[in-house]
Amino acid sequence: MTVAADYGGASRPPAGGEASPEKLLTPVLSAFWDQPESWTLETYRRHEGYEGLRKALAMPPDDVIAYVKDSGLRGRGGAGFPTGMKWQFIPQGDGKPHYLVVNADESEPGTCKDIPLLFANPHALIEGIVIACHAIRSHHAFIYLRGEVVPVLRRLHEAVREAYAAGFLGRNILGSGLDLDVIVHAGAGAYICGEETALLDSLEGRRGQPRLRPPFPAVAGLYACPTVVNNVESIASVPAILNRGKEWFRSMGSEKSPGFTLYSLSGHVANPGQYEAPLGITLRQLLDMSGGMRRGHRLKFWTPGGSSTPMFTAEHLDVPLDYEAVGAAGSMLGTKALQCFDETTCVVRAVTRWTEFYAHESCGKCTPCREGTYWLVQLLRDIEAGEAVPGDLDKIADIADNINGKSFCALGDGAASPIFSSLKYFRDEYEEHITGRGCPFDPARSTLWADNDAHLGVNA
Numbered sequence: 493m494t495v496a497a498d499y500g501g502a503s504r505p506p507a508g509g510e511a512s513p514e515k516l517l518t519p520v521l522s523a524f525w526d527q528p529e530s531w532t533l534e535t536y537r538r539h540e541g542y543e544g545l546r547k548a549l550a551m552p553p554d555d556v557i558a559y560v561k562d563s564g565l566r567g568r569g570g571a572g573f574p575t576g577m578k579w580q581f582i583p584q585g586d587g588k589p590h591y592l593v594v595n596a597d598e599s600e601p602g603t604c605k606d607i608p609l610l611f612a613n614p615h616a617l618i619e620g621i622v623i624a625c626h627a628i629r630s631h632h633a634f635i636y637l638r639g640e641v642v643p644v645l646r647r648l649h650e651a652v653r654e655a656y657a658a659g660f661l662g663r664n665i666l667g668s669g670l671d672l673d674v675i676v677h678a679g680a681g682a683y684i685c686g687e688e689t690a691l692l693d694s695l696e697g698r699r700g701q702p703r704l705r706p707p708f709p710a711v712a713g714l715y716a717c718p719t720v721v722n723n724v725e726s727i728a729s730v731p732a733i734l735n736r737g738k739e740w741f742r743s744m745g746s747e748k749s750p751g752f753t754l755y756s757l758s759g760h761v762a763n764p765g766q767y768e769a770p771l772g773i774t775l776r777q778l779l780d781m782s783g784g785m786r787r788g789h790r791l792k793f794w795t796p797g798g799s800s801t802p803m804f805t806a807e808h809l810d811v812p813l814d815y816e817a818v819g820a821a822g823s824m825l826g827t828k829a830l831q832c833f834d835e836t837t838c839v840v841r842a843v844t845r846w847t848e849f850y851a852h853e854s855c856g857k858c859t860p861c862r863e864g865t866y867w868l869v870q871l872l873r874d875i876e877a878g879e880a881v882p883g884d885l886d887k888i889a890d891i892a893d894n895i896n897g898k899s900f901c902a903l904g905d906g907a908a909s910p911i912f913s914s915l916k917y918f919r920d921e922y923e924e925h926i927t928g929r930g931c932p933f934d935p936a937r938s939t940l941w942a943d944n945d946a947h948l949g950v951n952a
């Protein structure tokens with residue numbers, strides 16, 4: 493069994509030198525979240541708010557696209573697609589309306605950055621929207637927000653109202669000739685509506701299910717018109733790039749993964765929260781500066797980017813958290829949702845809960861995902877309860893293989909990820925559930941529980 497063996501808090505200095513927050517954190521989007529009424533236009537303007545917009549409006553739209561492309565900004569919604577390149581795909585002079593749709597559906601287990609960002613600093617998104625719409629020559633933008641988060645919905649509505657009143661939205665913005673309307677749309681709470689084409693169907697009033705591609709949204713998106721769909725954090729990062737410069741942005745992170753980003757630390761850690769740092773920071777550095785795992789416990793497994801990204805173990809504490817290094821280590825940076833689980837967590841139980849989520853959220857459009865996630869849940873529940881037979885491990889691997897890459901959208905791949913990665917690192921823990929006819933972590937099975945540390949090979 494692979495066990496978190498090595499995370500010892502401050503016992504091992506991080507690769508980047510001292511783990512002081514001043515050295516490692518780069519608060520930009522989160523720079524003034526702790527100030528009173530951080531969400532108001534007044535506070536935003538005190539922190540150079542809407543200065544990036546002034547610079548952008550003085551530039552021709554194509555130059556803004558080229559600038560964002562040169563900055564190297566990559567989409568923060570999961571796939572890391574270059575933002576400027578996505579904007580460049582919008583055909584120009586086609587006579588059709590162009591749309592910007594901001595994806596604020598944030599529903600992935602562990603992913604929790606866009607909602608705090610919108611709650612604390614909504615004007616960063618609104619300013620980014622105006623810049624993006626100037627660049628792609630759009631007069632209508634939509635923010636598709638997860639509807640359950642009513643306080644954020646209210647705050648966003650108020651921020652949009654403030655922006656209209658101050659002349660940052662509406663007609664002839666800052667005398668530039670740009671007209672722009674922003675509509676805040678509350679979704680009904682389905683994970684699949686975060687998939688960009690399902691989101692567009694939902695926004696058009698249909699049931700949210702992914703669309704066949706091509707055509708891609710850049711050609712035929714919302715109302716069959718050219719559409720850019722971007723994540724909240726992607727768009728909110730644009731004003732600072734315009735204001736402080738692409739070189740400043742590139743001074744952080746690496747050549748292929750430049751800039752700052754929000755890492756969401758959660759789970760069995762001493763201080764969960766949002767940590768804004770350059771791409772390429774490691775989990776060890778983040779844990780060292782934030783107080784480590786909860787007292788007396790050690791890291792067992794973690795996700796680099798939410799439940800859809802293959803899990804890592806303590807072996808991966810020093811993997812730079814950027815797109816290339818996480819990919820090379822066998823996972824994906826995804827949404828940078830660092831969910832950390834300590835040695836008290838049953839990996840079978842965790843994977844079963846995630847799989848229940850995917851089965852519940854599967855939209856049912858394609859058979860591998862609809863049927864596969866259902867059967868995975870049945871088998872995982874049997875394994876967790878000690879009612880499975882040895883062949884069931886090969887069966888769940890086989891079902892996951894039939895979902896992965898064979899489903900209509902990436903939800904299916906995401907559902908397969910925890911199965912593959914947990915079997916890779918913790919197959920013996922699955923086997924113990926079968927041979928021991930139950931969960932070794934179940935407190936009711938007192939002999940195993942009492943011997944938990946020895947069982948896990950951990951010196952607590």
Ligand SMILES: Cc1cc2nc3c(=O)[nH]c(=O)nc-3n(C[C@H](O)[C@H](O)[C@H](O)COP(=O)(O)O)c2cc1C
Nearest residue numbers: 567568569595597598686687688722723726902903
């Ligand atoms: C099932 C599923 C759910 C998704 N949920 C979100 C989401 O909540 N927010 C988001 O920005 N992207 C989400 N995505 C990714 C989007 O499809 C899309 O890639 C992203 O919004 C593009 O923005 P970006 O280029 O700025 O990263 C999801 C994808 C899938 C397959």
Ligand code: SF4
Nearest residue numbers: 855856857858861901
């Ligand atoms: S993979 Fe799942 S969520 Fe995606 S289209 Fe198929 S059934 Fe729907």
